[in-house]
Amino acid sequence: MSLSQEEIDACQEAFREVDVGRRGNINVWELRIVLQELGQNPTDKEFFEVVSTVDREMKGLIDFTSFLKIVASQKSVRSIWSGDSGDLVDAFVACGGNPDETGSADVDKIVKIVKTDFGLDVDIEAIIDTLDVDGAGQLGFAQFKEMLTAS
The missing domain is CATH 1.10.238.10 (EF-hand)
Incomplete structure (x- = not known):
């Protein structure tokens, strides 16, 4: 940005x-x-x-x-x-989820956006590993939101 x-x-x-x-x-x-x-x-x-x-x-x-x-x-x-659910939903959709907060965000897309597009030096893989407990490579909306708000 x-x-x-x-x-x-x-x-x-x-x-x-x-x-x-x-x-x-x-x-x-x-x-x-x-x-x-x-x-x-x-x-x-x-x-x-x-x-x-x-x-x-x-x-x-x-x-x-x-x-x-x-x-x-x-x-x-x-x-x-920032608490603007519209931006959060837009980010979820950009990662593969649906606008009605169903579906899943693809972890590979998330990693690409964080590491390549934003260039952030965040251990996003470790954060995702704690949320993607079944190892499916997908995060539901609640998990996606938790990932973004984790500190």
């Missing part, structure tokens, strides 16, 4: 407020403050996963480009499980 120019401008303003030394980067603790100022409150697990995708060398510093990737990633994740 991309960010609008308005959102980018708000991100830039929030980033500058925290980057008082104009170093061009912020540390992970400052990152959490900026995300909270932008109304995003990822769980500790989500925060670590997102930071690890942009700070592969584990230096603890995030530049503005990486920061925008994090905000866009959080926006994508939140739009799916």
Whole structure:
């Protein structure tokens, strides 16, 4: 999910407020403050996963480009499980389920969307394994919703 120019401008303003030394980067603790100022409150697990995708060398510093990737990633994740059942149903349908919440979401499609399309560094397979107890490679709507809301 991309960010609008308005959102980018708000991100830039929030980033500058925290980057008082104009170093061009912020540390992970400052990152959490900026995300909270932008109304995003990822769980500790989500925060670590997102930071690890942009700070592969584990230096603890995030530049503005990486920061925008994090905000866009959080926006994508939140739009799916923000409580808007329409978005949740749309995501379920995109993975093979039916609009009336029947049928099943295909786990291979889920993995592809999470790993390839969204580029998230989440151990989605482990989450799915806990929900797909019969190993059929399919999740019903309740299981799909649980997968997205698990923290």
